[in-house]
Amino acid sequence: MFLLRRTVDNARQLAPSLRAMSSKGPLVDLTVDNDGVAIMTLQRPPVNSLNLDLLKEISNSLDEVAKNKSKGMILTSSSPTVFSAGLDIMEMYKPDMKRAEEFWTTLQDVWFKLFGSNFATAAAINGHAPAGGCLLSMSCEYRAMVGGKFTIGLNETALGIVAPKWFMDTMCQTIPVREAEFALTTARMFTVDEALKVGLIDEIASDKSDAINKCKGFLKKFDRIPPLARSLTKQKIRDAPIKNLQKNRQADVQEFLGFLKNPKVQQSLEMYIQALKQKAAK
Amino acid sequence: MFLLRRTVDNARQLAPSLRAMSSKGPLVDLTVDNDGVAIMTLQRPPVNSLNLDLLKEISNSLDEVAKNKSKGMILTSSSPTVFSAGLDIMEMYKPDMKRAEEFWTTLQDVWFKLFGSNFATAAAINGHAPAGGCLLSMSCEYRAMVGGKFTIGLNETALGIVAPKWFMDTMCQTIPVREAEFALTTARMFTVDEALKVGLIDEIASDKSDAINKCKGFLKKFDRIPPLARSLTKQKIRDAPIKNLQKNRQADVQEFLGFLKNPKVQQSLEMYIQALKQKAAK
Amino acid sequence: MFLLRRTVDNARQLAPSLRAMSSKGPLVDLTVDNDGVAIMTLQRPPVNSLNLDLLKEISNSLDEVAKNKSKGMILTSSSPTVFSAGLDIMEMYKPDMKRAEEFWTTLQDVWFKLFGSNFATAAAINGHAPAGGCLLSMSCEYRAMVGGKFTIGLNETALGIVAPKWFMDTMCQTIPVREAEFALTTARMFTVDEALKVGLIDEIASDKSDAINKCKGFLKKFDRIPPLARSLTKQKIRDAPIKNLQKNRQADVQEFLGFLKNPKVQQSLEMYIQALKQKAAK
Numbered sequence: 001m002f003l004l005r006r007t008v009d010n011a012r013q014l015a016p017s018l019r020a021m022s023s024k025g026p027l028v029d030l031t032v033d034n035d036g037v038a039i040m041t042l043q044r045p046p047v048n049s050l051n052l053d054l055l056k057e058i059s060n061s062l063d064e065v066a067k068n069k070s071k072g073m074i075l076t077s078s079s080p081t082v083f084s085a086g087l088d089i090m091e092m093y094k095p096d097m098k099r100a101e102e103f104w105t106t107l108q109d110v111w112f113k114l115f116g117s118n119f120a121t122a123a124a125i126n127g128h129a130p131a132g133g134c135l136l137s138m139s140c141e142y143r144a145m146v147g148g149k150f151t152i153g154l155n156e157t158a159l160g161i162v163a164p165k166w167f168m169d170t171m172c173q174t175i176p177v178r179e180a181e182f183a184l185t186t187a188r189m190f191t192v193d194e195a196l197k198v199g200l201i202d203e204i205a206s207d208k209s210d211a212i213n214k215c216k217g218f219l220k221k222f223d224r225i226p227p228l229a230r231s232l233t234k235q236k237i238r239d240a241p242i243k244n245l246q247k248n249r250q251a252d253v254q255e256f257l258g259f260l261k262n263p264k265v266q267q268s269l270e271m272y273i274q275a276l277k278q279k280a281a282k
Numbered sequence: 283m284f285l286l287r288r289t290v291d292n293a294r295q296l297a298p299s300l301r302a303m304s305s306k307g308p309l310v311d312l313t314v315d316n317d318g319v320a321i322m323t324l325q326r327p328p329v330n331s332l333n334l335d336l337l338k339e340i341s342n343s344l345d346e347v348a349k350n351k352s353k354g355m356i357l358t359s360s361s362p363t364v365f366s367a368g369l370d371i372m373e374m375y376k377p378d379m380k381r382a383e384e385f386w387t388t389l390q391d392v393w394f395k396l397f398g399s400n401f402a403t404a405a406a407i408n409g410h411a412p413a414g415g416c417l418l419s420m421s422c423e424y425r426a427m428v429g430g431k432f433t434i435g436l437n438e439t440a441l442g443i444v445a446p447k448w449f450m451d452t453m454c455q456t457i458p459v460r461e462a463e464f465a466l467t468t469a470r471m472f473t474v475d476e477a478l479k480v481g482l483i484d485e486i487a488s489d490k491s492d493a494i495n496k497c498k499g500f501l502k503k504f505d506r507i508p509p510l511a512r513s514l515t516k517q518k519i520r521d522a523p524i525k526n527l528q529k530n531r532q533a534d535v536q537e538f539l540g541f542l543k544n545p546k547v548q549q550s551l552e553m554y555i556q557a558l559k560q561k562a563a564k
Numbered sequence: 565m566f567l568l569r570r571t572v573d574n575a576r577q578l579a580p581s582l583r584a585m586s587s588k589g590p591l592v593d594l595t596v597d598n599d600g601v602a603i604m605t606l607q608r609p610p611v612n613s614l615n616l617d618l619l620k621e622i623s624n625s626l627d628e629v630a631k632n633k634s635k636g637m638i639l640t641s642s643s644p645t646v647f648s649a650g651l652d653i654m655e656m657y658k659p660d661m662k663r664a665e666e667f668w669t670t671l672q673d674v675w676f677k678l679f680g681s682n683f684a685t686a687a688a689i690n691g692h693a694p695a696g697g698c699l700l701s702m703s704c705e706y707r708a709m710v711g712g713k714f715t716i717g718l719n720e721t722a723l724g725i726v727a728p729k730w731f732m733d734t735m736c737q738t739i740p741v742r743e744a745e746f747a748l749t750t751a752r753m754f755t756v757d758e759a760l761k762v763g764l765i766d767e768i769a770s771d772k773s774d775a776i777n778k779c780k781g782f783l784k785k786f787d788r789i790p791p792l793a794r795s796l797t798k799q800k801i802r803d804a805p806i807k808n809l810q811k812n813r814q815a816d817v818q819e820f821l822g823f824l825k826n827p828k829v830q831q832s833l834e835m836y837i838q839a840l841k842q843k844a845a846k
Contacts, residue, residue, distance in 0.1 A: 120467075141467065160790035162797050172801075174460050178738050178763055181801045185684075185705065185794050186785045199460055221468045226442035230467050233444050237454075237463045402749075423749065456742050481742055503750045508724035512749050515726050519736075519745045 028057040029078070030064060037219055038070040038119075039212070043078035050132045051088035052099060055106040062113040072120035072219035074212055075140060079127055081150075086131030093269045095260055104256045107132075108166075108249060115139040115170060116242050118231035120222050122215035125201065126208040130155050130189060131163075138170045141234065143201040144214035151189035152200060158187035160268060164252055169241035175199050310339040311360070312346060319501055320352040320401075321494070325360035332414045333370035334381060337388040344395040354402035354501035356494055357422060361409055363432075368413030375551045377542055386538045389414075390448075390531060397421040397452060398524050400513035402504050404497035407483065408490040412437050412471060413445075420452045423516065425483040426496035433471035434482060440469035442550055446534055451523035457481050592621040593642070594628060601783055602634040602683075603776070607642035614696045615652035616663065619670040626677040636684035636783035638776055639704060643691055645714075650695030657833045659824055668820045671696075672730075672813060679703040679734060680806050682795035684786050686779035689765065690772040694719050694753060695727075702734045705798065707765040708778035715753035716764060722751035724832055728816055733805035739763050 029041040040061055042048040050058075065073045077083045091103045114121065114136065123137035125145040129152040137143050137152070145152065154171060156163040163184060171180045175198050182188065195201040202218070205211035222230055235242075245252065259265055311323040322343055324330040332340075347355045359365045373385045396403065396418065405419035407427035411434040419425050419434070427434065436453055438445040445466060453462045457480050464470065477483040484500070487493035504512055517524075527534065541547055593605040604625055606612040614622075629637045641647045655667045678685065678700065687701035689709040693716040701707050701716065709716065718735060720727040727748060735744045739762050746752065759765040766782070769775035786794055799806075809816065823829055 141463070157789045157793040157797050160793045162793050162800065165800055165803075168801050172459075173463070176458065176740065176763070177736075177801070181705070181737070181798065184797050184801060185789070187789055199458070225439050225467070225469055229439040229442045229444050233439050233466050234463065236444065236447055237450050237459070237466060239447075423745070454741075455745070458740065481740070507721050507749070507751055511721040511724045511726050515721050515748050516745070518726065518729055519732050519741070519748060521729075 026057065027054045028061045030061045032068070032070060035216065036071040037216060038065045038068070038073040040065070040073055040075050041078050042076070042084055046079065047082040047085035048077055048079060048133070049085050049088035049090075050107070051091050052103045052106060054088075055103070055110055059106055059109050059113060062110065062117065065119055066113070066117065070119055072122065072222065073117075074122050074124050074215045074219075075114075075136060076124040076208065076212065077126055080208075082127040082133070083123075083125045083129040083150075083152075084133030084136060085128070086133050086135075089269065089272065092260055093273060094266065097257060097260070100257060100260055101253060104253050108245065108252065111135070111139060111166065111170075111245070112242065116235055116238060118227075118235070120219050120230065120234075122218050124205070124208060124211035124215050125150070125152065126211055128152070131161075135167055135170060138174050138200075142215060142218040144203040144205045144211040144218075145192050145195060145201040146207055146211050147192045147204045151191055152195050153187070153189040154184055155187040155189050157185060159272070164255070165248070166241060166245045166252070169244060173238065173241060308339065309336045310343045312343045314350070314352060317498065318353040319498060320347045320350070320355040322347070322355055322357050323360050324358070324366055328361060329364040329367035330359055330361060330415070331367050331370035331372075332389070333373050334385045334388060336370075337385070337392055341388055341391050341395060344392065344399065347401055348395070348399065352401055354404065354504065355399070356404050356406050356497045356501070357396075357418060358406040358490065358494065359408055362490075364409040364415070365405075365407045365411040365432075365434075366415030366418060367410070368415050368417075371551065371554065374542055374547075375555060376548065379539060379542070382539060382542055383535060386535050390527065390534065393417070393421060393448065393452075394524065394527070398517055398520060400509075400517070402501050402512065402516075404500050406487070406490060406493035406497050407432070407434065408493055410434070413443075417449055417452060420456050420482075424497060424500040426485040426487045426493040426500075427474050427477060427483040428489055428493050429474045429486045433473055434477050435469070435471040436466055437469040437471050439467060441554070446537070447530070448523060448527045448534070451526060455520065455523060590621065591618045592625045594625045596632070596634055599780065600635040601780060602629045602632070602637040604629070604637055604639050605642050606640070606648055610643060611646040611649035612641055612643060612697070613649050613652035613654075614671070615655050616667045616670060618652075619667070619674055623670055623673050623677060626674065626681065629683055630677070630681065634683055636686065636786065637681070638686050638688050638779045638783075639678075639700060640688040640772065640776065641690055644772075646691040646697070647687075647689045647693040647714075647716075648697030648700060649692070650697050650699075653833065653836065656824055657837060658830065661821060661824070664821060664824055665817060668817050672809065672816065675699070675703060675730065675734075676806065676809070680799055680802060682791075682799070684783050684794065684798075686782050688769070688772060688775035688779050689714070689716065690775055692716070695725075699731055699734060702738050702764075706779060706782040708767040708769045708775040708782075709756050709759060709765040710771055710775050711756045711768045715755055716759050717751070717753040718748055719751040719753050721749060723836070728819070729812070730805060730809045730816070733808060737802065737805060 027042070027044045029043055030038060032038050042054070044054045048054065087107070091100065121140040122142035122144070123140040125137050125143060127146070128150050129137050131154060134152050134154050154163050154167055168180065168184060171184070179198050183190070190198065190200055192201065192204055196204055203214045205214050309324070309326045311325055312320060314320050324336070324340070326336045330336065369389070373382065403422040404424035404426070405422040407419050407425055409428070410432050411419050413436060416434050416436050436445050436449055450462065450466060453466070461480050465472070472480065472482055474483065474486055478486055485496045487496050591606070591608045593607055594602060596602050606618070606622070608618045612618065651671070655664065685704040686706035686708070687704040689701050689707060691710070692714050693701050695718060698716050698718050718727050718731055732744065732748060735748070743762050747754070754762065754764055756765065756768055760768055767778045769778050
C-alpha cells in the first residue's frame with residue numbers, strides 16, 4: 001500500500017473522516033430480531049471510519065454472533081448517508097508501530113471472521129461504501145443497497161493506495177476479474193445501478209428498512225437448509241482466498257508497516273490531512 | 283459431505299429415487315448415429331439414480347467412445363422427466379465400506395473420463411437434473427435443455443450434503459463463482475430460463491429430439507477443427523480442476539467414507555428413507 | 565502446439581500472411597502525442613504477421629515507452645484491414661532451432677512487457693485480430709475496436725495449433741472461463757458485436773481515429789490516479805498469469821520447439837504454405 005502524489009485532489013470526497021476521531025459509547029450495536037436474525041449496526045459517527053477501536057468491536061461482535069448461533073447476520077450503518085468510509089487514515093499517520101500492527105492484524109481478523117463466517121451474512125448498504133466499506137459488504141454473502149446517490153467501490157488507487165491482494169480476491173469472488181481490474185485501477189465508484197448490473201450488489205432497496213427486509217429475504221432461503229452443510233459449503237467455495245491470506249498473513253502485515261514507514265507516504269498523508277482540515281474549516 | 287437435520291422436509295422432491303433400486307438389462311445404451319456421433323442414454327428407471335452399477339456402465343461406455351474415435355458424444359436419458367436424479371442414496375445407507383469406496387472411486391473415474399475426455403461432449407438434458415445429474419451435464423462441453431418445468435442445479439445442501447470441491451470447481455468452469463456460491467449454499471434449482479440466463483445451459487430445446495439436434499449443431503462446429511488440437515486445448519483449459527482432484531483423490535475418498543461412518547449421517551439417511559417410503563406408500 | 569490435419573481448409577483466411585515476409589524501414593512506429601500518450605503502430609505490411617524482427621521491435625518499443633514515463637500507450641496498426649494476423653508461420657516452417665528459440669522467447673518477452681507493463685495500455689483494434697493479434701490486444705487494459713466486418717479471437721485450433729496456457733490465461737482475465745473454453749475449442753472468431761457482448765472488447769469505434777480517441781478516453785481516467793498505485797494494482801491483479809509463465813517459461817519454450825520438430829507438424833505447415841501459394845497465384 002502506497003500513498004502517493006495527487007492525493008490532495010482526491011481527499012475532498014473523504015473529508016468527513018477527519019471529524020470522526022472520537023466517539024462515546026459502543027461503536028457497534030448488536031441486536032437479535034424476532035426472527036432470530038442478528039443486526040450489527042456500525043455507529044462510529046459521522047462516517048464509520050474503521051479505526052482500531054471500531055475494528056475490535058466488530059471483531060468481538062462477530063464472535064458473539066458465531067456463539068449465539070443466530071439464523072444469520074445483517075451488517076448495516078447508523079449513519080443516514082455512509083455505510084462506512086473505510087480505514088481511518090489517522091491510524092496510518094505518524095503511527096505507533098505497535099498499534100499499527102494491531103490495527104492491521106485486527107482488520108485481517110475481521111475479514112477472516114466475516115468472509116469465512118459459519119453463519120450466513122448479508123449487508124444492508126444504506127450509504128456510501130468506499131474502500132474498506134466496500135470490503136466489509138463484499139465479505140458478506142448478499143448485498144442490498146439503498147438506491148439514489150450512494151456509491152460503492154474499492155477506490156484505494158485514488159488516494160495512492162494499493163489494495164492488498166485479499167481485498168482484490170474478495171472482489172473477484174463477487175464480480176468478474178476483468179471488471180475488478182478496471183474498477184481497481186481506475187478507482188471506480190459504482191452508482192447503485194452500475195453496481196447491480198455488474199453484480200457488485202444483488203438488489204436495490206428504497207430505504208434502510210427495505211434493505212434490511214431484502215437481506216432477511218435472502219437469509220430466509222436458509223430456513224430449510226441444514227446449517228452445517230450450508231456453512232461448510234460456503235467455506236469450501238471461499239477456501240482459496242482464505243488460505244491465501246492465512247499463508248501470507250505475516251508478509252501482509254509487514255507490507256503494511258513498510259508502507260507506513262515510507263517518508264513519502266507520511267508526507268502524502270500529512271498533505272491529505274491538511275486538505276481535510278482546510279475543507280472542514282470552511 | 284454431511285447429511286443433517288431437516289433432510290426429511292427436503293426428501294419429498296427426490297422420492298422417486300427409492301423406487302430405483304433394481305433394473306434389468308444394460309443401464310446405458312450406447313449407439314452411434316449416421317453422422318458418427320455417439321449417443322449415450324442413461325436408462326436406469328425410473329430416475330437414473332447413480333448407483334455403483336450405473337456408474338460402472340457409464341465409465342465403461344466412456345472408454346468405448348474414446349476407443350471408437352467418435353466425432354463426439356451426446357449424453358441423454360431414457361426417462362421422459364428426469365435426466366438423472368443424482369447419486370443413489372442406497373449406496374450411502376448402512377454401506378459395505380469396501381463397496382462404498384468402489385462407489386466413490388467410480389464416480390471420480392466417471393468425472394475424469396467425462397470432464398477430461400479427448401472427444402467432444404454435449405448433454406441433451408431432457409428432464410430434471412439435480413445434484414449428480416447436474417454434475418454430469420456440467421462435465422460436458424455444451425448443454426441443451428428441454429424447456430418447461432424441468433430444473434437443474436447442485437442442490438446438495440438441501441439434503442444436508444456438502445458438494446465435494448470438484449463438483450464446485452466444475453460449476454465454476456461453467457458459471458461465475460458468485461453465482462455458484464449463491465446456488466450451492468441456497469441449494470438453488472434453476473428453471474430452464476434461469477439456467478440459460480446465468481450460463482448453466484447454452485440453449486433451450488422444445489423436446490428431446492430438438493435437444494439432441496442442438497447438441498449435434500454444437501459438435502458440428504468441430505468438423506473443421508483438427509481433433510488433436512481441439513482435445514489438447516480442452517484439456518489445457520480444464521487442467522486445474524483435473525489436477526486438483528488427482529492430487530486430492532485419496533483424501534476425497536476418505537472424506538466420503540468418514541461421512542458415511544458418522545452415526546448422525548446414518549440417522550439422517552434413515553429418516554430420509556423412511557420419509558421416501560411413506561410417500562411411496564401413499 | 566500442434567499443426568494437424570484439415571489445416572489446408574482453414575488456410576485461406578490467413579492467406580495474406582504469406583506475402584508478408586519482408587519489409588523495409590522500421591516495423592513499429594512510436595510517437596508521443598500532445599497529451600503525452602504513446603501511440604505504437606505496427607507496420608509490417610501487409611498484415612503485421614509477428615515474425616522475430618517485428619517482435620524484437622515491439623519489445624524494444626515497449627522498453628522505450630516504459631523509460632519515457634508516458635501517460636499511457638495505445639497499440640494500433642498501419643493496415644486498414646488487419647490489426648495483426650498473429651504469429652508468422654514462416655518462423656515455424658523448417659526453422660533454424662536457434663532462431664526458433666529466440667522467436668518464442670521474444671514473444672514471451674513481449675507479453676511480459678505488455679501484459680505486465682507499469683504504464684497503462686489500450687488497443688485501438690482497427691482490423692482483424694486473430695490468434696497472436698488477439699493476444700496482443702487482450703494483453704492491454706482496454707480495447708476499442710472498429711465496427712463492421714472485422715473479427716477477433718484465439719482461433720489457433722482451426723490451424724491445428726494449441727494455444728499455450730498463457731494465451732488462455734490472458735483470455736480468462738478478459739472473458740469468463742466458460743466463454744473462453746467455447747471460443748478456444750471452436751476457434752471462434754467474434755464479430756465486433758459479439759466481442760462487445762462477451763467483454764472481449766470494451767467499445768465499438770466508427771474508425772481508427774475514433775478507436776484511438778476512445779482509448780485516450782480510457783487513459784484519461786488515470787489523470788487523477790497516482791501512477792505508482794495504479795501500476796502496482798494492475799500488476800497485483802495480473803500476478804497469477806505472470807507468475808505462471810515465469811515458473812514455466814523454459815518448459816513453454818521446449819514445448820514450442822518440440823512441436824516444431826514433429827515431422828507431422830512440418831508436413832502440415834508445408835501443406836498450409838502450398839495452399840497459401842496457390843491462393844496467392846490466383
